[in-house]
C-alpha cells in the first residue's frame with residue numbers, strides 16, 4: 001500500500017503560488033473537457049491543481065473547492081507515486097502509470113490509470129494535463145473472470161479425471177476408430193487383446209484385430225456407418241489377438257464428429273462365455289443327455305433337411321426305427337446303471353457302423369432312429385441293418401453282460417412310403433412293431449399294409 005497517499009497535509013486551495021487555470025480554448029473544448037468519460041485535471045508549473053472536470057470530481061469524491069489549489073508536491077511525502085511522476089511531467093516528460101491511492105490525503109482511495117501530459121506554458125516551464133481512468137472496477141472484473149476461469153479449469157480437470165477413471169475402469173473395451181485405425185483404446189480393450197498398455201494400440205489397423213472370417217463383416221459395418229446408412233450398429237465378430245488367440249466379441253458403435261472428422265466410437269464386450277453357454281444350451285436342447293446322440297428334435301430337423309435335399313436331387317433315403325429286444329431284463333437283472341451302460345454302448349456301436357452323412361438319434365427309452373441318405377433301394381438298407389445287428393450284439397458282450405441283445409428294426413423309404421417326416425417315422429415305427437411281433441432281431445420294411 002505504498003502507493004496509497006495518506007499524508008494529511010496538502011496545499012490549501014487558493015494559496016499564493018497558484019497560477020490561474022488555463023482556460024479551455026472555446027465552448028467546444030469546454031464541452032469536451034466536461035463531458036469526457038475520463039477524469040481530467042490541469043496542474044500548473046508549480047504543481048497546483050488549477051482545473052478539473054466532473055468525472056475527476058466523482059473519481060476522487062471531493063468537492064471542486066478542495067481540489068483546486070491542491071498541490072501533490074506540497075506533501076512532505078511528495079515521494080508518493082503521483083508526486084514522483086508529476087515531477088517528471090513538470091520536467092517535460094509524458095508519463096503513464098497505474099496506482100491505487102487517495103488523490104488528496106485522507107480522500108477516497110481509488111485505483112486509476114494516470115496519463116500526465118506536459119504542456120509548455122511559457123519559457124522552459126511546463127504545466128500538466130492529467131487524464132485519469134478509474135480501473136478499479138475493470139480490475140475487479142478481470143480478477144473475477146480470472147477466478148472463474150481458474151474454477152472452471154479446476155472443474156474441467158476434475159471432470160476429465162472422473163471421466164477418464166470411468167473409461168479406464170470400465171468392464172467394456174472402449175474404442176475410437178478414425179480412417180480404419182484405432183485412435184483411442186481403454187485399458188480393458190488392451191486387456192482383452194493381451195496388449196500391455198492401451199497406448200500400444202494407438203495407430204493399429206482395425207483389421208489386424210479381427211480374425212479373417214470376420215473382416216468382411218467389420219468392413220461392411222464400418223462402411224455402412226460412415227456412409228450414414230446406419231447410425232448405430234451392434235454386431236458380433238471374432239477378434240484376433242496379437243498372440244494368435246481368438247476372442248468372441250460384440251461391438252456396439254456409432255459415428256460422431258470429433259475435431260471435425262467422422263469417428264466411430266463404441267464399446268466391445270467379450271461374449272466368449274455367453275457364446276459357450278449358448279452353444280452348451282443349444283447342444284443340450286438337441287441331444288440326449290445319456291448317450292449324447294441327437295434327440296428327437298434334431299432327428300426331425302435333419303430329416304426335414306434331408307427331405308428338401310432328396311426332393312432337389314431326386315434321391316431316396318431310408319428311415320430306420322430301432323427298439324431293443326429284452327432290454328427291460330437287463331435293467332431288472334443288472335440294475336438301471338448297467339441298463340444305462342448298455343444304452344451308451346449301443347449308441348457307440350450304432351455310430352461306429354454308420355457313415356458320417358447318416359444320422360443316429362435316441363428317441364427315448366430303448367428306441368433309436370437312423371437316417372440313411374442317398375440309398376438306391378432295400379438291399380443297401382439291409383446291408384446296414386445286418387451291420388447294426390452285429391454291432392448291437394457286441395454291446396452287452398463288451399460290458400460282460402451274459403444276456404445277448406438285439407434290436408427290432410422297421411424301415412420306411414422316401415419317397416416310396418411318403419414325403420413327410422412324421423409319416424415316414426410313424427411307418428417305420430409300425431414296421432418295427434411288425435418285426436418285433438415276429439421275434440427278436442428282425443427287420444421289416446414298411447409296406448402297403450402300413451397306414
Ligand SMILES: Nc1nc2c(ncn2[C@@H]2O[C@H](COP(=O)(O)OP(=O)(O)OP(=O)(O)O)[C@@H](O)[C@H]2O)c(=O)[nH]1
Pocket residue numbers: 290323324325326327328329331335336337338339340343364365366
Ligand atoms: N437303464 C435305463 N432304462 C430305461 C431308460 N429309459 C427307459 N428305460 C427302460 O427301458 C425299458 C423299455 O421297455 P420295453 O421296450 O418295453 O422293454 P423291452 O424289455 O425291451 O421290451 P421289448 O421291446 O418288448 O423287447 C423300460 O423298462 C424302461 O424303464 C434309461 O434311460 N435307462
